Amino acid sequence: MCICTFFRQEFERICRQEVKVPGLLVMRDVAIAKSEFVPDERAVSKLQDFQENPELFRYCALPQILKYVECFTGPNIMAMHTMLINKPPDAGKKTSRHPMHQDLHYFPFRPSDHIVCAWTAMEKVNRQNGCLVVLPGTHKGTLQEHDYPDWEGGVNKMYHGLRDYDPNHPRMYVEMEKGDTVFFHPLLIHGSGMNQTQGFRKAISCHYASSDCYYIDVKGTTQENIGNEVQEIAGKKYGINEVAFKDTWAFRGRLVQGERTSL
Ligand SMILES: CC(C)CC(=O)SCCNC(=O)CCNC(=O)[C@H](O)C(C)(C)COP(=O)(O)OP(=O)(O)OC[C@H]1O[C@@H](n2cnc3c(N)ncnc32)[C@H](O)[C@@H]1OP(=O)(O)O
Numbered sequence: 001m002c003i004c005t006f007f008r009q010e011f012e013r014i015c016r017q018e019v020k021v022p023g024l025l026v027m028r029d030v031a032i033a034k035s036e037f038v039p040d041e042r043a044v045s046k047l048q049d050f051q052e053n054p055e056l057f058r059y060c061a062l063p064q065i066l067k068y069v070e071c072f073t074g075p076n077i078m079a080m081h082t083m084l085i086n087k088p089p090d091a092g093k094k095t096s097r098h099p100m101h102q103d104l105h106y107f108p109f110r111p112s113d114h115i116v117c118a119w120t121a122m123e124k125v126n127r128q129n130g131c132l133v134v135l136p137g138t139h140k141g142t143l144q145e146h147d148y149p150d151w152e153g154g155v156n157k158m159y160h161g162l163r164d165y166d167p168n169h170p171r172m173y174v175e176m177e178k179g180d181t182v183f184f185h186p187l188l189i190h191g192s193g194m195n196q197t198q199g200f201r202k203a204i205s206c207h208y209a210s211s212d213c214y215y216i217d218v219k220g221t222t223q224e225n226i227g228n229e230v231q232e233i234a235g236k237k238y239g240i241n242e243v244a245f246k247d248t249w250a251f252r253g254r255l256v257q258g259e260r261t262s263l
């Protein structure tokens, strides 16, 4: 069975609450966050942190993915962040958009050139259902300031966007077929559009980093705002008062190849 079909089946079982995955975060779109919970895919816009589920985690160790990841990370590879993104049909408030951002904003580790995202389309993705949109060449720039965009219809929790970017920069809409994977640098400015169809646009993603990367202190940097927010949410989730931003990453990171040297 192909990995996309397997993920679809497991996703449906998780939504129906037939499978419990330790540590899994189940996110609902902000447009329905306060409605009654319905145990099906309509209520789940993202599964995050599936590293404790060996079946789903197989994605992170697929040789056909790691062979490209290794070009960025070298031989010691950690899977740092896992997601199944189920972009819902937009409820009319444009909340299904993902604002333009750089993934490095979320990561308190460096160097950025040894971090890479693999993003696999679980079905055909195009401009209608909200494919990725990227600003080519921006991975050669620096990390910019991020914050919540000022969107009338509301913004999903932790969906920070760039405070400022050139609206005239050429854009590329990354239209893909089911099973296609794109690999991108954590400084690349990207986001995704509104889902204007009635279907759910699904994708799997994993952020990899070389285990030789090192943690940085984000205090006093542009990342302090996300660091504080993540610490607060993680504190509630794990019932701990003080949890360091970097520790939220160290808990979740899993070695997929080589040796865990630093991260
Ligand atoms: C590189 C990569 C990292 C880039 C990205 O992916 S950026 C986005 C990363 N962040 C995420 O994916 C967020 C992951 N989701 C979560 O952490 C959780 O689902 C939470 C949003 C914290 C909610 O979790 P949980 O506390 O279990 O949910 P509850 O149903 O009990 O709601 C608690 C309060 O939160 C609100 N809420 C729930 N979902 C969202 C939402 N999507 N956006 C905004 N607010 C939301 C909910 O209404 C409730 O509010 P109150 O009743 O306390 O006022």
Ligand SMILES: O=C(O)CCC(=O)C(=O)O
Pocket: 085, 087, 098, 103, 130, 131, 132, 190, 191, 192, 203, 205
């Ligand atoms: O899948 C999407 O719609 C966007 C995901 C994304 O940009 C991210 O998680 O960093």
